[in-house]
Amino acid sequence: MAPTASPEQAAEPRQLEGLDPLRELVISLMEAARREVLLFSTDLQPQLYNQAPFLEALRRFAVNNRRARIRILVEDLERIVKLPHRLLELANQLPSFFEVRRVAEEDAGHEQCYLLVDRRGYLLLPSKDSRSGEACAHCPRQGRLLGAEFMELWDRAAPDPNLRRLVL
Template identity: 35%
Template sequence: MNDENAPAHGIEADLPAIDFHSPGRFAIHNPETGGTIASSREPAPFILGDHSHLERFHTPEQAQAHTLALLQQATQSLCLFTPDLEPLLYNHGSVLDACTRFLLASPKNRLRILLRDPTRPVRQGHRLLQLAQRVTSNLHIRKLNPDNINEESAYLLADGRGLLLRPQPDLPAGYALYNDPGRARQQQARFDQAWDTSLLDPDLRSFLL
């Protein structure tokens, strides 16, 4: 599972580029029914802040396992950049439980979600939107400013050192880093810049209030 090569995206010149070749299209975008997958999920067996190898993945199941591992182990900060809260990855009971524990562990913990289009999760329902209705102080969801067209990927940041990145959001393929503060910091800067110009969409406002 270890691989020294993975996708390069938003990496500054002071860090070596990560080469990545997609194995093909897998259609990670989810069915219009918006249903969740009932099967249980297990997190990937890697430790946030300790595991130094880059982990490349290709399947939805691997993407789910790395996502859950980062969500369960974060203790300070989580940032999610997603096109539409991708139900295949995030609309699952294990994800809801991990995010709930994270938010309730400390009032200083913060989960920020930045998405391109809230129409689908608002219309079909989503567990993280329901959580945002209950935990309003440290879970924030906003819409990407349409003027910000430079970010094509989907990614998750955890505690300033963990990063899961998929260069093409309609594919499950990507890579996970569990202890790379340099790349996580650079991706965090991209997220913060997009967050500073983000919007509170009327659909989100009416749903969350």
């Protein structure tokens, strides 16, 4: 009997429960990244994205791929500014790979947060504090939909002076 595919290997969306599986998944997605990482998060969810293994995988993605592109959209700057976030420190160290913008005022209030890799692999959380979410390593259709949504938000977003001080 063949082993059951893990959520990271699945070609269909799967539900993940618990912080540890979510952390493992974001690392797995980063290790599979080849071109682009899109992160939409209200507050950069420190429980997932301020963790050393994720940050190291993101660093490797950037430095091992000169065409790597990492775009980050944030909303809740107050929380980010109050708590130092190593993801922003990494963006400061590798500014040619990172772009960080604040969501436009008219787009504020999104509940969902997501990490999208190469517009095919993703983790979709119903809210910033969720400890469960939908994940897929190879779902190009859903990846394209999330990517299109992200780019619409990105086009209306702008660099924020508070982020600029943190990132640049």
